[in-house]
Amino acid sequence: MPRAKLIVRIPESLWIHEVSTAHPDVTFRVTSVLPGPDVAIGVIELSASNPVPILAAIEDRDDVRDLELLWTHDETALLQVETSDPSLLAPMQRAGVPIETPFEVEDGVVTWELTTSSDRLSALGSSLDEHDVGYRIKYVHDVDAGRAEQLLTDRQLEVFLTALDSGYYEVPREATLTDVASTLDVSKSTCSDVLHRAEGTIAHWFAEEHVAPASRDR
Template identity: 75%
Template sequence: MPRAKLTVHLPESLWIREISTAYPDATFRVSSVLPGADVAIGVVELAASNPVPILAAIDDRSDVRDLELLWKHDETALLHIETTDPSLLVPIQRAGVSMETPFAVEDGVVTWELTTSADRLSALGDAFDERGIDYRLEYVRAVDADRAEDLMTNRQLEVFLTALDAGYYDVPRDATLTDVAAALDVTKSTCSDVLHRAESAILRWFADEYVGSRARAR
């Protein structure tokens, strides 16, 4: 079963997107959330140098039905918020993925870590695509019943994501191995070796989790 990290660019219609981009230095840490059909209720910790104008901006939003200040101390405030727009949570519910808290929202971007099956992770990506929600898969790590092991080392992940961003895996390719090596300031042979190890880890995970699960289901 994989554990994944996603960064999701929030839809412009959401209150937290507009407020967090208006105050990019603020951090919204969601400690709990209760989604519904037409409402979402959450407890949010706001960290900012001056929370007062941010609280006023949230309270002015038409899609925020209720805002309650639970406590405030210096640069931190704990809020109970009820919003009438739970649209970001719909893809998660549709894919059947459990939401893990806490998670942070900064400058219009939310970071989520999820532990789920490969099929549900794929369904979540499809649900985001259907709604035009921009997201990026930061990593996928293999998780077994006894212990969690990284699918890739940090270095392998860095090289793989650099190659992916550069267009090395596009069809046709937009970048060569030499381009990727230059972006990382390493030799071509070193880049090739690290990238090959990363690709091997990904393919082995895919074979075990996806191909293997299909074979077992037959």
């Protein structure tokens, strides 16, 4: 069961491309989305010192049917946007790949994390190609979820996957232990302890399953 991260370039014709590229330092965090054949409704969280110009830019777009400001606090605003052009989500629907939220849009690029079958992931790639949507695959991990759940506690699995997805295991590292702890809203020492236990469990399982006894005895 593959788990993948895709970096997708949003078509320039869509409102979110224009608005996000006009405000490249703002992260648009889509917390929920309801796609349809000719409409899509999304709840979006953004942080900006002055969100008014961003709201005006969204409302000014012809492909935005409706914009509601749900709430605002300090520099954070929560919006509900209804668009008449759901083409960005169409490849996901056609491939039968569930849309995982939250996902983020920054400077004309959306990052999707997906868990689906190999066939559906391949179909998604083909569908993106057919729609001429540029993308790159950040990673694909073949994860046996059932086995992982047996190996690790729920907390260990959460911490390990957060570290994995954040780039903690990339070379060079894209995230520090402090970054992972901050994402999970726990102390660095707690994060380190849970992650160390998870890594130890996975290492022992790998050695038992994939390393010959003679090699382990050296």
